Amino acid sequence: MQIATWNVNSINARLPAVLKWLAEAKPDVACLQEIKTVDDAFPREEIEALGYNIQTHGQKSYNGVAILSKLPIEEVIPGLPGDETDEQARYIEAVISGPQGPFRVASIYLPNGNPVMDDAGQLTAKYEYKLNWMRRLKDHAAMLLKYEEPLILTGDYNVIPEAKDVHDPAAWQGDAAFRPETHAAWRALLNLGLTETFEHLDGRAGQYTFWDYQRGAWQNNMGIRIDHLLLSPQAADKLTGFRIDKDVRDGVKPSDHVPVIGTFDL
């Protein structure tokens, strides 16, 4: 069972690249972020033709998340609980019918949070929104963990966990993905009892999931690791592999993120 996450940076701009990768990698479940479209404009037919069921939580121009699954999708929760006034489409969760029983996945597009400081040296509303969103995610994850079922919380977390996960830590000092407050919120989430897939299986430095379009970042391997899979104990027990499909970054009209895939005996 392959469960993937990929920030596609517009599903419609990325459709040829997404179809090519789905056909080659054949993930059973693919969580997409930044689809940048409303539900009605999602290219359903082309993706359904590859054998996927589709659930979207879209938004015009910005954000938007989706879950593609070759297996039946049962329950769907669009939107991160905890703030009825939050209008940004950054979370969708679904229960999937696996061959050995149901498991739960979430496709997460955690806020970027930059810029962190305003001219007066105060934290910006954008960064406060990121920190609040991370608190809401922690609260929701704590509730989900009580189900004691396989749970995979995956997506673009916009969090660089450690210095080894960035090409030049000094250059990213102060960025919203690498701030002490961000790291504290990240650790609080992990401390609920979630397992970080990459750290669990590999943990080596210099393996990235995002390279900026600017400054020849890809050509010079100036990347960061911000796309993650977090697992409940019941999912971690079934984890068998992990990979980053970094070659996708070399394709035609690539996203600035690449797919990240966990393999499970689920």
Place this chain on the structure above:
DNA sequence: ATGGTCGTCCCACGA
């Protein structure tokens, strides 16, 4: 060398 690239949608803004 203080720019540089995308995507959305048409004007800046977000990343």
